[in-house]
Amino acid sequence: MRNWRYLLRVSPLWSFLRVRHVWPVAGITVMSWLYLALAGPFITVPFQQRSVPSPLIWPVLAALGSLLLSISQSRQWEAGSSRNLAPYRLASLLLLSALNLVVARLLLHDLALPSLLIWYMFMHAVALGGVPFVAERAWLPLAAIALISMYEMGQPDSVVVRVMQRPGPVAIVAAVLVYVIATVRVSTTQPPLQGDDQ
Amino acid sequence: MMRRVLSLWRTSSPLSSICLLSAVEIVVLSSRGLPWRGEWAWTMDWAAGATVLTGPVVAGLAAYEAGRWRSALVGVVMPSARRRILGSLSPAIGPLLSGTLVYLLGTLTVLLITAVSSPTDNFEPQILLLGFLKLVAYVALGWAIGGRLQPIIGAVSALIIGYGLVLLASGDGAFSFLRIGGSTGPIAGMDVNNYAVLARSLLLVALAIACAVAVASQYSNTKSLRPIVVALAMTLAVGGATIVHRQGAEPYRLASSQDRICRGTTVQVCMLVGNTTQLDSWASQIERSVTILSSSGLQFPSKYEEPAPTAAGRNPSVGELFFDPGTVNTAPPNRVMIVETLSTPATCPGFAAEIPPTGAMNARYWLSHWMYHRIWPNMGGGEVDPTVVAWMTQTPTSQQDSWVRATLMNLKSCALEKLAIPVAS
Numbered sequence: 001m002r003n004w005r006y007l008l009r010v011s012p013l014w015s016f017l018r019v020r021h022v023w024p025v026a027g028i029t030v031m032s033w034l035y036l037a038l039a040g041p042f043i044t045v046p047f048q049q050r051s052v053p054s055p056l057i058w059p060v061l062a063a064l065g066s067l068l069l070s071i072s073q074s075r076q077w078e079a080g081s082s083r084n085l086a087p088y089r090l091a092s093l094l095l096l097s098a099l100n101l102v103v104a105r106l107l108l109h110d111l112a113l114p115s116l117l118i119w120y121m122f123m124h125a126v127a128l129g130g131v132p133f134v135a136e137r138a139w140l141p142l143a144a145i146a147l148i149s150m151y152e153m154g155q156p157d158s159v160v161v162r163v164m165q166r167p168g169p170v171a172i173v174a175a176v177l178v179y180v181i182a183t184v185r186v187s188t189t190q191p192p193l194q195g196d197d198q
Numbered sequence: 199m200m201r202r203v204l205s206l207w208r209t210s211s212p213l214s215s216i217c218l219l220s221a222v223e224i225v226v227l228s229s230r231g232l233p234w235r236g237e238w239a240w241t242m243d244w245a246a247g248a249t250v251l252t253g254p255v256v257a258g259l260a261a262y263e264a265g266r267w268r269s270a271l272v273g274v275v276m277p278s279a280r281r282r283i284l285g286s287l288s289p290a291i292g293p294l295l296s297g298t299l300v301y302l303l304g305t306l307t308v309l310l311i312t313a314v315s316s317p318t319d320n321f322e323p324q325i326l327l328l329g330f331l332k333l334v335a336y337v338a339l340g341w342a343i344g345g346r347l348q349p350i351i352g353a354v355s356a357l358i359i360g361y362g363l364v365l366l367a368s369g370d371g372a373f374s375f376l377r378i379g380g381s382t383g384p385i386a387g388m389d390v391n392n393y394a395v396l397a398r399s400l401l402l403v404a405l406a407i408a409c410a411v412a413v414a415s416q417y418s419n420t421k422s423l424r425p426i427v428v429a430l431a432m433t434l435a436v437g438g439a440t441i442v443h444r445q446g447a448e449p450y451r452l453a454s455s456q457d458r459i460c461r462g463t464t465v466q467v468c469m470l471v472g473n474t475t476q477l478d479s480w481a482s483q484i485e486r487s488v489t490i491l492s493s494s495g496l497q498f499p500s501k502y503e504e505p506a507p508t509a510a511g512r513n514p515s516v517g518e519l520f521f522d523p524g525t526v527n528t529a530p531p532n533r534v535m536i537v538e539t540l541s542t543p544a545t546c547p548g549f550a551a552e553i554p555p556t557g558a559m560n561a562r563y564w565l566s567h568w569m570y571h572r573i574w575p576n577m578g579g580g581e582v583d584p585t586v587v588a589w590m591t592q593t594p595t596s597q598q599d600s601w602v603r604a605t606l607m608n609l610k611s612c613a614l615e616k617l618a619i620p621v622a623s
């Protein structure tokens with residue numbers, strides 16, 4: 001038991017995960033799963049005339065988890081690492097996505113999975129898109145787009161809901177593309193030093 | 199002092215905050231084709247309602263700044279500050295100024311747009327104060343959350359908690375005092391409930407003070423001040439809750455007098471003050487239609503009114519205007535609204551009965567379609583029921599006129615039991 005704890009403290013993988021907010025990511029991810037499991041089929045969005053399917057809120061929470069995982073608490077430590085950390089970054093993001101999608105599939109029997117996948121990939125890309133440029137301030141564009149999209153989903157003629165209900169090939173291809181580009185880019189780029197790092 | 203505040207604001211990357219808040223504000227204010235144009239009350243309600251989204255964002259910004267400032271506050275600012283509690287305020291100033299600036303600019307813009315339409319209702323800006331206080335409360339909430347967390351974790355947590363509160367506030371529970379603005383229909387015919395505004399203000403200030411106490415206790419040991427401030431917050435909260443209990447929580451209530459402005463000669467069309475932008479268009483279209491239909495001997499009521507927002511304020515002895523609340527000030531009435539209005543010469547409570555009067559409803563439906571085809575004979579298209587058109591082509595005009603006269607008279611006197619469609623009679 002003591003050896004196991006010791007290994008966790010010193011292993012490069014565990015150190016990497018710790019600087020990548022592993023506990024907050026776990027917290028937010030579990031919270032998003034609880035939301036999926038406990039929320040009713042629809043959620044009332046304020047200022048609107050119609051309710052929004054609850055599962056469409058979940059990708060926003062999942063994207064916040066991806067955002068936290070893509071930001072390092074110690075960029076100088078990562079920059080000075082003798083190892084190439086890009087595979088760690090890529091693997092951790094892909095693993096979180098896979099885990100999220102498996103749990104979503106288990107919890108959601110009725111919702112069409114392609115719709116949720118597309119929305120998840122878009123939100124994931126929005127979350128990671130700003131990280132190479134503005135580091136942790138990437139939460140700002142994610143917050144704006146998430147809130148605006150939730151507001152838009154409550155509109156009687158919501159474009160997002162329409163696309164989600166009948167996702168065409170363009171939406172599917174675009175979602176996969178932005179997901180791959182954002183994930184690979186954030187994994188292979190050192191974010192700019194900011195705030196306390198400077 | 200001003201220079202210090204501005205320098206604090208500059209440290210919070212105000213440009214990115216303002217861009218983000220502006221994007222959110224613009225989306226909310228410009229959505230649904232600006233239906234609030236032309237009515238002061240609805241315009242101000244809509245502007246205050248934008249805090250539904252900007253509130254959680256300023257909470258996130260305040261939490262982010264609080265997280266960034268934490269080590270500086272503990273290590274540098276607090277030990278040397280003359281006023282420690284004021285020193286701990288520093289992280290909240292930037293987000294509050296950015297949020298207030300965007301809120302003010304957004305509000306001024308929508309007020310200017312409405313001013314162009316010459317609104318006729320009273321200018322009662324109390325609801326705008328609530329919008330501002332909501333921003334203050336959200337900044338305080340974010341400040342309290344972020345003071346104990348890393349910046350990014352604090353920002354994300356405050357955003358989620360802030361939006362969670364917005365969702366909770368949309369119900370009727372304890373958090374409903376955070377539901378401010380966001381009316382999806384006109385507010386004409388309602389008055390601002392000043393008691394509810396006061397109560398909500400007290401509750402919002404109490405929330406802000408409670409959060410500030412939580413922050414101050416983290417940085418300062420001024421134990422003598424803390425009980426006084428906690429007592430103040432509790433007094434405000436209890437005061438607010440008492441007013442809500444006695445006077446209701448809704449910020450609007452039915453106006454004691456339903457003031458309307460009327461136009462027209464043969465038949466007057468009256469709309470509630472605040473909803474009069476399209477009144478001339480309504481009056482001219484009703485006038486023209488009545489002139490055409492009068493050739494069949496139809497006796498219309500002398501007045502058609504826009505109904506009061508609740509059934510309690512409605513006048514049963516006048517005709518009722520059928521309008522789309524979403525476009526009442528922004529688009530002239532369409533043909534369906536005109537014939538629906540003309541075929542409602544009185545507000546009959548029987549139409550809202552538990553068991554719907556099917557025969558009367560069908561007769562009214564036939565009458566409105568007959569009117570449509572008579573007023574616009576060549577433009578019926580798909581909007582006129584073909585069954586009604588077939589009856590009109592097969593039935594002599596005198597027989598048609600006799601049925602429509604009797605039907606309109608029975609609708610006027612609310613004799614719903616006497617109503618039936620002509621083929622069944």
